[in-house]
Every structure is written in C-alpha cells, then in structure tokens.
Amino acid sequence: MVSLDSAVLARMEHGGKRYEILVDPDLVEAFKANKDSVSIDDFLATDEVWHDARAGDRPTEEKIISTFGTMDIGTIAAEIISKGSIQLTTNQRKEMVEQKRQLIIQEIHSTAIDPKAKTPHPKTRIELALEESRFFPDPFKRVDVQVKEAIELLKPLIPLSFEPVRIAFRISGSCYGKVSKYLRQYLDKEEWLSNGDWACIIQCPPGMAPNITGKVKGIDNNSEIKEL
Numbered sequence: 223m224v225s226l227d228s229a230v231l232a233r234m235e236h237g238g239k240r241y242e243i244l245v246d247p248d249l250v251e252a253f254k255a256n257k258d259s260v261s262i263d264d265f266l267a268t269d270e271v272w273h274d275a276r277a278g279d280r281p282t283e284e285k286i287i288s289t290f291g292t293m294d295i296g297t298i299a300a301e302i303i304s305k306g307s308i309q310l311t312t313n314q315r316k317e318m319v320e321q322k323r324q325l326i327i328q329e330i331h332s333t334a335i336d337p338k339a340k341t342p343h344p345k346t347r348i349e350l351a352l353e354e355s356r357f358f359p360d361p362f363k364r365v366d367v368q369v370k371e372a373i374e375l376l377k378p379l380i381p382l383s384f385e386p387v388r389i390a391f392r393i394s395g396s397c398y399g400k401v402s403k404y405l406r407q408y409l410d411k412e413e414w415l416s417n418g419d420w421a422c423i424i425q426c427p428p429g430m431a432p433n434i435t436g437k438v439k440g441i442d443n444n445s446e447i448k449e450l
Contacts, residue, residue: 231309388450392447394419404437408425
C-alpha cells in the first residue's frame with residue numbers, strides 16, 4: 223500500500239455526505255483507465271472509507287452499502303474516482319503538474335524536429351513556447367493525449383515536423399548484440415553481409431535520430447550510418 227504521507231484524498235459527495243478514500247496519486251490515471259490494471263493494495267493507503275479521513279470520521283457499514291451497494295473496496299474506489307475528485311495540496315499539485323510538463327516536453331523533443339535545421343528543438347524552446355501558448359498540464363490526464371493538445375498549440379509558434387526518418391546502418395558483427403537493442407524496435411529491414419557485418423534500415427521519430435546514431439557510434443567506431 224502507498225504510505226499515508228504520500229497518499230492523497232479522493233472524495234465524492236452523495237446524499238449530503240462526503241465519502242473519502244486515501245489513494246496513490248501516481249496511480250490515479252491508470253486506475254481511471256482500467257481499475258483491473260492496478261492492484262487495489264497498491265492503490266490505497268488504507269482499505270477504509272471515510273466521511274472525513276483527517277478527523278477519523280467513518281460511515282457505518284449500513285451507510286456504505288446504502289450509498290455504494292457493496293462493501294467491496296475496489297468497487298467503492300472505482301465509483302469515488304469516476305464520480306468524485308482528487309484533493310491535492312498546493313505543493314502536491316505543483317509537483318505533479320511539473321512532472322507532467324517535463325514528460326510532455328521530453329516527448330515532443332524526442333519525436334519532432336525543426337524542419338529547417340533538421341534537428342530537435344531544444345527543450346527550453348519548447349518549454350517557452352508552451353508558456354507562451356498558455357498550455358497548462360493536467361496532473362491526471364494521460365501524457366499522450368496532452369502531447370497532442372500541446373502540439374496543436376505549438377504549431378503556430380514553432381515549426382514542427384513529425385515525419386519519420388529512415389536511417390541505414392552497417393555494423394561490425396562483433397557489435398551486433400549491443401547495437402541491436404537500440405535499433406530493434408525501429409527495425410524495417412536487416413541482413414547479414416558476407417564479411418560478417420550486420421546491415422539494417424530503421425524508421426524512427428526524427429527527434430530520436432541524433433540520440434540513436436550517437437549511441438551506435440559510441441559502441442562501434444567503424445559503423446557506417448546514412449540517412450536515406
């Protein structure tokens with residue numbers, strides 16, 4: 223279970239009464255999307271339902287059943303999360319918003335390039351443009367959804383290209399094991415050459431190309447790399 227110090231309140235109002243549970247803020251998004259994907263023991267700080275957790279005020283079993291139709295804590299938690307709200311302290315919200323902001327910036331930095339310079343935009347440039355666009359991350363909304371929203375706001379401010387790039391590699395056979403773990407997920411074609419070298423073509427997001435080629439060069443100084 224998440225510790226009480228790290229947990230936040232999830233709260234729902236029903237029939238003039240408040241019902242609260244203590245949950246892990248980092249798992250709220252996953253629990254909302256699919257409660258079965260998250261262990262209820264990991265999600266909750268306690269298996270209690272409260273009227274007021276801070277005051278220690280708990281509803282009776284009859285009241286819980288009357289409100290939720292069950293005593294099953296997983297079912298109760300799902301209803302509170304779906305119909306209620308998450309109560310964050312100012313510091314908790316600031317920290318979670320900043321974490322989400324950095325994830326969004328990193329995703330755009332790694333998947334897009336400046337089409338003129340053919341290089342990724344610096345993270346600082348993306349961050350400043352997001353501030354100019356008045357984009358405010360939601361601490362509980364999925365990153366991939368917010369990345370799409372952020373991109374639409376950024377397009378009028380900075381040039382962005384998401385066209386995938388194709389890169390050809392020729393790698394020494396002795397370096398295959400270390401190199402392939404970086405290239406395998408983007409692999410389009412591959413073949414072993416008669417001299418024992420490994421040749422392949424990958425297709426990857428443009429912003430990731432410099433990082434990928436840099437790692438390959440760091441492993442195999444004799445590698446041949448060509449953007450197609």
